[in-house]
Amino acid sequence: MSSISTQDIEAIVDQFQRGDWREMHLRIGDVELFLSKDGNARLPERGASAPIAPAAAIAAPVAVAPVASSGHGAAAPASAAPVGAVPPGWVQIRAPSLGTFYRAPKPGAPKFVEVGAAVTPESDLCLIEVMKLFTTLRSGVSGTVREVYVQDGELVEFDQPLFLIQPNA
């Protein structure tokens, strides 16, 4: 990404969400951003310029958790890694909002982080999607990812632990 940072994009998305604009199409250098409050809207056809991650993510199909199979407990949360004790000094990164949890910027792309990955406070960890609006969650600490509690595409609740990070000594 060139002249524009993810923070800039988030700020733009945030402003867009708050305002009464229905659609916005922005091009800065080789970055093209298309925002729309209509979930069915698509970037107008135009050359080869590939939309950057957030725009791609906005256009991505919504992953719908399967309707659980059977039985009274069917609606119980899908199998997530059990959240064990947090070793002293380690940091749990929790969901800032309810939403669908994505480990990659778009379907098929490499995951933001794997267990064992080194992260800085600026490292992107995942996306949280609410009604086709995507928020990037950053690490906030330097260290090593020790655990990912949630499966890609699962619904996460507000304040649910998502990652366990061992900070650098």
Add this chain to the structure above:
Amino acid sequence: MPKPSPAAGRLFVANRGEIALRAIRAAHALGMEAVLGVSVADKGSLGAAEADRTVVLGPAAARDSYLNAGLIVHAAVATGCTALHPGYGFLSERAELAELCAKEGVTFVGPSADSIRRVGDKLSARAMAKAAGVPMTSGSDAIDDVAHALRIAEQIGYPVITKASAGGGGRGMVVAHSPADLEREFDQAVTTAREAFGDGTLFIERYVQIARHIEVQVVGDGKGGVVHFGERDCSIQRRYQKMIEEAPGAILPEPVRRRLHQAAVTLLGSIGYKNAGTVEFLYDVEREEFFFMEVNARIQVEHPVSEAITGTDLIQTQIKLATGAIEGLNQADVSTKGHAIEARIIAEDPKRDFMPAPGRITRWAPPVGPGIRVDSAMQDGTLVPPYYDSMIAKLIVHGETRDAAVDLLIKALDSFVVEGIATNIPLLKFIAAHEDFRGNRINTRWLETVLLPAFRAQLG
């Protein structure tokens, strides 16, 4: 009760407290699973314990949880819910929620977004009622400014009342007995309405001095078929908040009652209203005339008194209609029996000017017995959080006659034990024992002008 199974569908409950519990139990009774969306403050609620799954929507503040339609519908879709019950309050009358549900393929248990909009704006509702031939107090369209207001008031005749087009609850309402009153208060009323609803549009109506609040419970099939479940008298109010509600409205002469029901049915039939709704009227006791006030496009807090006299579970009816389990209803199947009274148990201290009294309930022992029902999500040890409405229970009694119901109300209130927090039970007891209440000689101003001064006097 059938074992809940996904085949019957899964209901997302977008509310809290007793109505959330009610919706969960109704879903289970119909064989559906129930998913409850809660704020952090309600993770330990009774509703959370009874739901098949609970998802935490957000922090305690309603704005970030119960009032966020995007979060709620996202949670409903992601948990595989097929329908959503909005309860009352919160987002129940926001067209946005109904619209999002429709867009995401989740059945909204309530009217269409279009109906919510049409009845939600009071001026548009008035126009609708007028077109349907429903009696109205003489009143105006939108008022431009104080000069316009004065001209209209002169035509209608004093006293007049201003009302906000965009909402109720007393905000934007001013009673003016003279041009001087109106001149003094008008701008403030506009400001209050604008602050409360984002829209300062006011209109003016003739003010009925001795009035009853009478409302008709209706259920529509969405195709013009509308059935009523009788009327309720909700005249015991403080600051436009209802405290005691009864069914039927014993004050009504039978011919007036029939006309009232017909007016409500005609009005909502004229817009093809779907699901449960209430048409509110003002009843002028002296003239024996009723006037349209507004439509509430949701199930109301006080619906249990109508359930008691008709023997119908209105929440289950709502769900069955929305999901297509039933096509419609038949007026011939609805009959009423006896008299029911509901008293709202509120966590506020009548001795301290109705200060909200959140806190931990150390002992919760509601009354039990024939003809007594308590709708509540409270238990021993429940923490009443300070973030939401302070109603903690509804006590509903049902007797063969109004007298019998009043007797039962007094008995039930006497044995209602709530420890740890202050409640309005002492005030409810005082009302129930008052001769005006027994004699049904009350009106919408009685609580504030007669009862409360007497109540304060006996407190000393």
